Amino acid sequence: MDGAAEEAGAGTAEGVTGGAAKGADAARAGSVRLDHVVHRYGRGGEAVTAVGPVDLSVxxxxxxxxxxxxxxxxxxxxxxxxxxEQPTHGSVRVSGAAxxxxxxxGVVFQAPRLFPWRTVRGNIDLALRYAGVERGQWPRRRAELLARVGLEGTERRRTWEISGGQQQRVAIARALAAExxxxxxxxxxxxxxxxxxxxxxxxxxxxxxxxxxxxxxxxxxxxxxxxxxxxxxxxxxxxxxxxxxxxxxxxxxxxxxxxxxxxxxxxxxxxxxxxxxxxxxxx
CATH class of the missing domain: 3.40.50.300 (P-loop containing nucleotide triphosphate hydrolases)
Incomplete structure (x- = not known):
């Protein structure tokens, strides 16, 4: 193979390898990729473009x-x-999939969005149930989550009995429950x-x-x-x-x-x- 062919072959191999590496990185658990994302609200002449185009890799x-x-x-x-929501144009991928x-x-909003009729423990346990955690593991996982957000000793309190900051800590713990x-x-x-x-x-x-x-x-x-x-x-x-x-x-x-x-x-x-x-x- 002459020098030019060798160089072309090396370039092709590097391109394939580089493309595969990028694809693997985009599919890693927790990775985020936005390609040419545009999102509009409304239709026709009343449509309003909220974002885009946005290209972003996390x-x-x-x-x-x-x-x-x-x-x-x-x-x-x-x-x-x-x-x-789904983008009007473009694609969003998380861990390589839509x-x-x-x-x-796990999502935390501006308002804690807790269930006020439940205790702190009840809110965490509900999140663990939806996350598919086996019931026998709830006490250990609950204790870990509450310790992680600095709320040890509050599990029997109603959400309206704790401060706004503590409520947001419960919301964070709940979002972490699903891992x-x-x-x-x-x-x-x-x-x-x-x-x-x-x-x-x-x-x-x-x-x-x-x-x-x-x-x-x-x-x-x-x-x-x-x-x-x-x-x-x-x-x-x-x-x-x-x-x-x-x-x-x-x-x-x-x-x-x-x-x-x-x-x-x-x-x-x-x-x-x-x-x-x-x-x-x-x-």
């Missing part, structure tokens, strides 16, 4: 934060990834006071590091985005498209939260994201 284990001004399509993208509601991911490889959170701390919000941010950061789950988190706060994310995507105003795709090189191991928030690098990244959000909203 590797397994990444903590991606979607940030942008109100109405830019952040929550729409999250619902598409969860399988609650997402199915209730199976693709899905993907964790979706839609502005879960927006209605909480600043101190509770910071504590829960620290909890989510810790829990996702412990579990290694791929996480997609929606917020409008640059501060929250930089603290939580290993990567931030800023969306333009509606229809939302990607204005900035920014890796966050902050430590994600055992780190003091206050020290991190007060660091110069954190301040620089927060300013960069805040500027990008303002510019994207005004464009």
């Amino acid at each position: 590797p397994a284990g990444e903590f991606l934060v979607l940030v942008g001004a109100s109405g830019c399509g952040k929550s729409t993208l999250l619902r598409l990834i969860a399988g609650f 997402p199915r509601p209730g199976e693709a991911a 899905r490889p993907l964790f979706l959170l839609d502005e879960p701390f927006a209605a909480l006071d600043a101190l509770t919000r910071e504590r829960l941010q620290e909890d989510v950061r810790r829990v996702t590091a412990q579990t290694g789950r791929t996480t997609v988190f929606v917020t409008h706060s640059a501060d929250e985005a930089v603290f939580l994310g290993s990567r931030i995507v800023v969306l333009t105003r509606s229809p939302g498209t990607v204005a900035l795709d920014l890796p966050i090189p902050l430590p994600r191991g055992d780190v003091d939260a206050d020290e991190l928030r007060n660091s110069g690098e954190f301040a620089e990244l927060r300013a960069q994201v805040a500027h990008a959000v303002r510019a994207a909203a005004a464009a």
Whole structure:
């Protein structure tokens, strides 16, 4: 084989190998891929494009934060990834397949959406039942989940007997019950006071590091985005498209939260994201 043929053959082999590697990565448990996604609400002349086109790949284990001004399509993208809605154009894949509601991911909404007539224990047990966990394993799994979100000793309390922050912790524990490889959170701390919000941010950061789950988190706060994310995507105003795709090189191991928030690098990244959000909203 001459040199040109060898080079062509090597290029072909590399292309095949590279394509296979990309395909394997896209199919990894918890990975997310959006290809040319557009989503519209309504029909005909009254149709409104909420997002798109959006191309986005989220590797397994990444903590991606979607940030942008109100109405830019952040929550729409999250619902598409969860399988609650289908894109008008393009495709969404989770772990290599089209997402199915209730199976693709554990989801936490802005409101806890707990069953008020049930105790904390009852809410967790219901999630374990729907997750297909054997009943004999419920006490151990329940104790693990409550410990993970810092709610030991609350299982016999009614949901209306605990604070808003504790209710959201129960919602997080319930979403973790199914052990899905993907964790979706839609502005879960927006209605909480600043101190509770910071504590829960620290909890989510810790829990996702412990579990290694791929996480997609929606917020409008640059501060929250930089603290939580290993990567931030800023969306333009509606229809939302990607204005900035920014890796966050902050430590994600055992780190003091206050020290991190007060660091110069954190301040620089927060300013960069805040500027990008303002510019994207005004464009």
